[in-house]
Structures are given as structure tokens and as C-alpha cells.
Amino acid sequence: xxxxxxxxxxxxxxxxxxxxxxxxxxxxxxxxxxxxxxxxxxxxxxxxxxxxxxxxxxxxxxxxxxxxxxxxxxxxxxxxxxxxxxxxxxxxxxxxxxxxxxxxxxxxxxxxxxxxx
Numbered sequence: 001x002x003x004x005x006x007x008x009x010x011x012x013x014x015x016x017x018x019x020x021x022x023x024x025x026x027x028x029x030x031x032x033x034x035x036x037x038x039x040x041x042x043x044x045x046x047x048x049x050x051x052x053x054x055x056x057x058x059x060x061x062x063x064x065x066x067x068x069x070x071x072x073x074x075x076x077x078x079x080x081x082x083x084x085x086x087x088x089x090x091x092x093x094x095x096x097x098x099x100x101x102x103x104x105x106x107x108x109x110x111x112x113x114x115x116x117x
Contacts, residue, residue, distance in 0.1 A: 009040065009050060014103075021103065026065065027053040033065050035102040039083045047071055052079065054099065063099045084109050 007025035014021045014034060022040040024033045031054060035043075047070035056063050066076040080092045080099070084107040093108045094101060 007050060007052070011037065019103075024050065024052050026100070027051060030054040031100050033079070033100045033102050035079075035083060036104055039102070039104060043067075043079070043082065046082075048077075048079075048082075065099060065102065080107050083107060 007027070009022050009024045012021060012023055013019070020037060021034045022037055024035070024040075026033060033052060049068045049070075052065055052067040053076075054063055055066050065079045067079050068075055069077045069082075078092075080086075080094070080102055081090075083102055083104055084092050086092055086109050090109045090111060093110065095106045095108055098106070
């Protein structure tokens, strides 16, 4: 039996600036992701499940959120890359350093060694 379970997202206000956001609880109680409602809607329409997990690249401070997306090339996709509409080999950086802050205004793309999903 898998210990990754689906969680129910909920709408609320970002405590940092009062903007409306969607909170998505992460698998295994590893935190809560937050993103803008329009990005959440786009992810839902494109087949993302609500089983999101916080993963680590193995490097200190290099964590990211992945989720299953139907019809994707792999089983799990890095959520920030989809929200930021990253190009192949484009790195996504979190302006505030928080990988659970998936608001589009917190994501910045730049050239580098990155995934292709």
C-alpha cells in the first residue's frame, strides 16, 4: 500500500500579501503548496491529479513539487515548470527560495541544466 495519498485543495488568502490563492496539501504531511487560482484551474484541466509531493534533487536546498499528469511523457511532472511554461533545459528558480510557493510571480526561468518535462 502506498503512503502517498490524495489531498483536498482549498481556497484562501496568502498570508504574505493577502492575494487569493489555492492551497494544495502535499503527500506525507510535507507542507502545503500555494498557487494562483488561474494556474490551479489550468493544471486541473490539463489532467493533474491532486497527489502532489515535495521531492529533493539530493542537493541541499534543491526541492521541488511533482505531481502526476495524465498524458504526460513521464508519470510525474514538476509543477513549477508547467506553471512557468518552461522551455526544455530551462531552469526554474523560486524568487523567495520557497519551493512550495508556486505563484507565477515567484517563478523565474533561466538557462541551465534542467529537466525536459
